[in-house]
Amino acid sequence: MSMKSAALACAVLLAGANVRAETIYLTAARMVDPVAGKVVADPAVVITDDRVTAVGAAASLPVPDRARRIDLAGRTILPGLIDMHTHITSRADMHGYRALSVSVPAESISGVANAAKTLQAGFTTLRNVGAPGFADVALRDSINSGETVGPRLFVSGPLIGATGGHCDENLLPESYHAVGDGVADGPDAVRRMVRRNHKYGADLIKLCATGGVLSKGDSVGAQQMTYEEMKAAVDEAHMLGLKVAAHAHGVAGINDAIRAGVDTIEHASLADEESMRLAKARGAVFDMDIYNDDFILSEGPKMGMLPESIAKERAIGRQQRETFRRAVKAGVTMTFGTDAGVYPHGDNARQFAKMVEWGMTPMQAIQAATSTAAHVLGPLGDNLGAIAPGKYADIIAVDGDPTSDVSRLEHVDFVMKAGMVYRQDGKPVAR
Ligand SMILES: [Zn+2]
Known part of the structure; x- marks a missing residue:
């Protein structure tokens, strides 16, 4: 890769979403798991291309090599x-x-x-x-x-x-x-x-x-x-x-x-x-x-x-x-x-x-x-409705906990569909 194209690729990645990252390591304050009907504290999700490949506690799930980090501090993630x-x-x-x-x-x-x-x-x-x-x-x-x-x-x-x-x-x-x-x-x-x-x-x-x-x-x-x-x-x-x-x-x-x-x-x-x-x-x-x-x-x-x-x-x-x-x-x-x-x-x-x-x-x-x-x-x-290995990486985030105040879902802060980020920090990501 030439210097110029490397710089361009880097700029695109920093912009957030135009290029599909190989692997993303996403962390948040909480995760709603609708399949189990519970809220999990300090989750981590590994996303490879368009799919979730691993889900666990951030403390025990290792960060894969060269993974892009997304930290949704204070936010609750849930399936799209x-x-x-x-x-x-x-x-x-x-x-x-x-x-x-x-x-x-x-x-x-x-x-x-x-x-x-x-x-x-x-x-x-x-x-x-x-x-x-x-x-x-x-x-x-x-x-x-x-x-x-x-x-x-x-x-x-x-x-x-x-x-x-x-x-x-x-x-x-x-x-x-x-x-x-x-x-x-x-x-x-x-x-x-x-x-x-x-x-x-x-x-x-x-x-x-x-x-x-x-x-x-x-x-x-x-x-x-x-x-x-x-x-x-x-x-x-x-x-x-x-x-x-x-x-x-x-x-x-x-x-x-x-x-x-x-x-x-x-x-x-x-x-x-x-x-x-x-x-x-x-x-x-x-x-x-x-x-x-x-x-x-x-x-x-x-x-x-x-x-x-x-x-x-x-x-x-x-x-x-x-x-x-x-x-x-x-x-x-x-x-x-x-x-x-x-x-x-x-x-x-x-x-x-x-x-x-x-x-x-x-x-x-x-x-x-x-x-x-x-x-x-x-x-x-089949591949929808949960944040779980094998499912599409459709993940959203809101501030606070929607299981105590469901109207939080009217203000979605982060949107990922099939591993691509379309909204971050409450703003659309340009594509
Ligand atoms: Zn109708």
Whole structure:
């Protein structure tokens, strides 16, 4: 190596992250271990390329030769956070009729900016559950190739649902012939739509089992896909190795979705005792977005949300939080999903405090966004959700201890994804 290139390499390493160091030795004041459900003092983590290779007490884990040192003194490290319900290409200020002016290419561009913000907030993996025109597939591939910066994405592509349902385009009169790009009626058509989404790169399938808050002209609790339609979707998706998420607020839609074999129930607002019994028996997981009620009610009208959407949220938001509390008590497996995109990207961690307010311990809320989320992802999550040998080096840090004050997670100080540092000392690392 010439003097000039050695100096350049050194400068790049000092800058922090442009070049992947071979080995990093990372220390901190504490580590949250969500798998064991405990906090460990004075941990050390050895990272080699994109993986964790050793974890132990700093006093007993030797520093490998030529390792780069990162000391997060006074900070708590934990696995990179996972948000299981995002709309990464959507903008929080483009609801209702404003959304009609947004093209698929424009969504893709917004997705690039939204992904960068979400990574800076400590979310190193997202499950994206709905994007038009496979914009989320394009964004996932762009991030994976290193072209753009963002969390690791697992994506559904277009939402699959009924004509006139939550996932159709209902804002315009019939003469415009506007149809959502995942609309399908009847088991065969739904099955074909699952095959199409798989063909164009979806990692999972998202169904719209019931009406929704932000869709025009439907009833938020009413079932919109039949059991037979959902069964066809689930059979096809599982045959292809894909998990299925179902948007479902009302109890009939929730229970039919679980009976059909859906893996995660999104929203689960009006779930009853039978829903919870079924979920536990069938291994279905609740993914409840209990932060965004605050945003919809206070900011929604300014963001273009229709008056009927605000009314629907007013009718259902509080009930959803009460259902959340009952589901925690009942022992339903719960993961962390926020519906980011309805509210601004990067505020995802605001949901942690709500989850604690409505019945979880801080550790349970952290597990929902780390070890449990990784488990719910199935094989896609095999190397995620823990700081442990063999896992991706997805590590974040906050000041203080988030297991005593979970709102600490709203101020992430350090972000590493797959061994690369993207945020340090509370500031983005330039790439
Ligand atoms: Zn959603």
